[in-house]
Amino acid sequence: MPPEPESKPLKHINIAIDGFSSCGKSTLAKALACTLHYRYLDTGAMYRAVAYFALQKNLIALDGQVKTAQLIPLLPNMQVGFVLDAQSGASLVALEGKTVEPFIRNLQIATLASKVSQIRAVRDYVQILQKQMASEKGVVMDGRDIGTVVMPQAELKIFMTAEPQVRALRRQMELENQGKPMDLQTVLEQQIARDYEDAHRKEDPLRQAEDALVLDNTHLSAEQQLKWALEWVKQALQQE
Numbered sequence: 248m249p250p251e252p253e254s255k256p257l258k259h260i261n262i263a264i265d266g267f268s269s270c271g272k273s274t275l276a277k278a279l280a281c282t283l284h285y286r287y288l289d290t291g292a293m294y295r296a297v298a299y300f301a302l303q304k305n306l307i308a309l310d311g312q313v314k315t316a317q318l319i320p321l322l323p324n325m326q327v328g329f330v331l332d333a334q335s336g337a338s339l340v341a342l343e344g345k346t347v348e349p350f351i352r353n354l355q356i357a358t359l360a361s362k363v364s365q366i367r368a369v370r371d372y373v374q375i376l377q378k379q380m381a382s383e384k385g386v387v388m389d390g391r392d393i394g395t396v397v398m399p400q401a402e403l404k405i406f407m408t409a410e411p412q413v414r415a416l417r418r419q420m421e422l423e424n425q426g427k428p429m430d431l432q433t434v435l436e437q438q439i440a441r442d443y444e445d446a447h448r449k450e451d452p453l454r455q456a457e458d459a460l461v462l463d464n465t466h467l468s469a470e471q472q473l474k475w476a477l478e479w480v481k482q483a484l485q486q487e
């Protein structure tokens with residue numbers, strides 16, 4: 248009989264994090280990936296990259312609508328992916344191998360990303376890549392449809408919420424730190440509009456997976472929410 252291995256191989260699970268914008272999803276997802284040495288995938292950044300691509304190709308009409316019929320044939324050549332930032336070790340979203348990270352973290356792209364994400368062909372294109380990454384296991388992904396569509400088999404699913412006013416305040420602070428101050432009422436109005444579109448669209452609307460754990464972080468610090476999530480990771484790993 249072959250000798251028993253001394254220790255079992257390390258198990259890896261997939262972690263799906265969904266929720267509205269500015270709920271702290273990426274903060275938690277990054278912290279989990281860093282602690283567990285998992286891969287982090289920011290799926291919203293991929294839709295933002297598509298939005299940026301559409302803007303660059305003049306595929307946004309004057310009324311702000313996406314020229315869908317012209318965008319769809321260009322998707323196969325768009326090459327959305329990730330490149331590794333040598334300095335920080337982070338994965339940065341890229342188009343044709345070049346990061347577009349500096350151009351996608353603004354409200355114009357956020358609004359356009361919400362619009363392009365309503366196009367079925369865009370979702371199909373982006374989800375193929377996301378599902379490929381999920382198949383490798385040991386992935387933390389955040390977005391709107393991760394627990395419901397992209398990784399319905401994820402061992403741990405978290406649905407994040409926080410009070411709208413608190414989320415808007417967090418977003419306002421973020422914008423201020425980027426040197427783009429905006430009044431709270433405008434931030435809140437844009438947030439409400441985007442939340443509505445993300446939850447009411449036809450294609451993969453944001454909703455809580457039936458087996459997702461709800462995390463309301465209105466009154467939690469980043470450290471507290473990480474501690475909470477790590478307890479659930481421990482339980483999920485024990486069940487493997």
Ligand code: DC
Nearest residue numbers: 290291292294360361364390391392
């Ligand atoms: O998470 P974010 O704010 O970067 O996402 C930008 C937009 O992309 C969001 O308004 C909806 C869309 N999105 C999506 O439809 N599905 C995802 N998994 C992630 C984001």
